[in-house]
Amino acid sequence: MNTTKLCFIGAGFHAATNIYPAAVEAKAEIQAVATRSLERSAAALQRFGSSGRPYEDYTAMLENEDCDGVVVVAQPGDQPCLVLDCLRAGKNVYVDKPLGWNAAEALGLAEAAEQAGVVLMVGFMKRYAPVYMKLKQLIDQESLGAARSFQVKFAVDSTPFCKDEEQFIKLAAIHMVDLIRYLFGEVIQVSGMSGSSGEYISMSLSMKCAGGVVGSIYFSGMSAWSRESESVLVTFDEGFAAADEMNRLTIHRSYAGSTLPWQSLAEEDTILTSSASAMSGGLRDLYLRGFVGEMEHFMDCCRKGQAPLSSGRDNVQTMELCGRILSALGPDREEAARFSS
Template sequence: MTQTKICFIGAGFHATTNIYPSAIEAGATIQAISTRSIERSQAALLRYGSTGTAYDDVSQMLQNEDCDGVIVVAQPQDQTSLALECIKAGKNVYVDKPLGWTATEAAEIANAAEKAGVVLMVGFMKRYAPIYLKLKEQIDDGSMGRARSFQMRFAVDSTPFCKDEEQFMKLAAIHMVDLMRFLFGEVQQVTGTTIKDGEHINQSISLKFNNGVVGSAYFAGMSAWSRESESLLVTFDHGFVSADEINTLTIHHSRTSDSLPWKSLEEQDTVFTPSGSPMSGAYRDLYLRGFVGEMAHFMACCHNKALPHSSGKDNIGTMALCDTILAALV
């Protein structure tokens, strides 16, 4: 496994729970960590057994360290300025979503990275989750005909970190919004209805895509959903595919026969699931949610100077779609 020298900015809960262990699993060596306090940076290095350097000054780290890339997982309001600082220093950079609060801000950062000739990747891990990669294969290979329509559900208790609908859309539901674009392309029409009661949010959204796919999305940010839940059902010309949570993909090919399908065992589903054992530990979740996959992809792009699937340039479209949905909600 190729070792990649990575510097980190931020060591909060999400970073230390998901990003650090996934990067290490994907082959990263932690070269340095910068947080707001040297003690916190040192503690993070110790936690992951790194002999790297601790900083409490991002500028100093970027100046001193010669690394393959920088991973930024900070507070949303800080990530734009931190990404621009990394780009100015000539560093390849991965930034957790959202990168830029609007499409205009996203474009500013993407253009800066393009001008500097560095890799800029945004943290949309669902693009790298095995279940959605396999679903994407079904859409692209055409074996079931064209994708025609979909139903999407996403529910989470967003009340601790989202105080209004814009925060909910751009800090929580944004992953599903980006997933729509990844699977079905660009949107030409959006309508929707929203009900908001304090920090509790329920949204019903209808979308029409440029390629003729139509779909509906149900998004809920409610304390009722103490467990995060998601599902996606896609209807094709000759069957359907159902993605349930992050661990079960069911593929149903419609069949033609001289006898009616209910007269015999004509129907057939193919079900894909991961195995589970004590040996998988916590890494099973990191793989299935796409965190390890996106870290491996970022590091490969750094080495090859390749455009990431979830590039800064592509992120402009996701931020624009978030704003389009928000404007359409009544």
């Protein structure tokens, strides 16, 4: 297999902690790096074992480098312009979420990618996390019957980087918002209640999806949750499945014996989990959270010229749902959620 050559724009904390290592683990070749500092670009190349070329001007990199794709991991407000320049240069692009601050901006970038005939992928890594891929398989194959309902919990200390509900939904909880669409299809009804105060986020949501699945969502962004926590529970016709903290999936099939279920040890739970070992060298988290999987998917799409699972076009629907959630939380959020005007 030929090596996939990637150029990078940005080398901040998230990029250096998750995206660069995941690309290396996915067997990408880091061909060039562009940041605002030539020294910082060179340091990033050295850190990840690349003999590629450093840049302090990303436009020069786009002009000079013949690569398979460009990875953009920058500040959310900067990413639309960076991505648009990449698309105009005819480059395939992976960009960290969110792409565009609303559905209208996201749509413009999706259309630009389609007009350029290039790949545009948005970094919703939970779609590529093993626990959620297995859960998606259970839903699609209906091995436990049809999915009927779900409960989602996501709690994190978002106070350092989210100062209101709009920032929380679009910078933190957006991964779970996108995951709901991925697992259950498009959402047709949203209602919600908020107990938030400034940067201290507390909200409860209810949703109904086009296929009839209904669900409840608990979001919390407070310093109380310095230990980030997430879970997804799905009830099917013939059992349930519970994804817990991204490293454990419990699958329960309803008892179908001839005697009462409490009369014997007849009920069965299947537990799927990842081993914890010092031998992972810290890579376990990159795999379980989906970072390696999304890099592998992007590279495969670049080679084949096919639309990614989390494409720019698909991203429009996620940004639209973010806006609908904000609107559902109350009239005072309507201005923040006015994404289609």
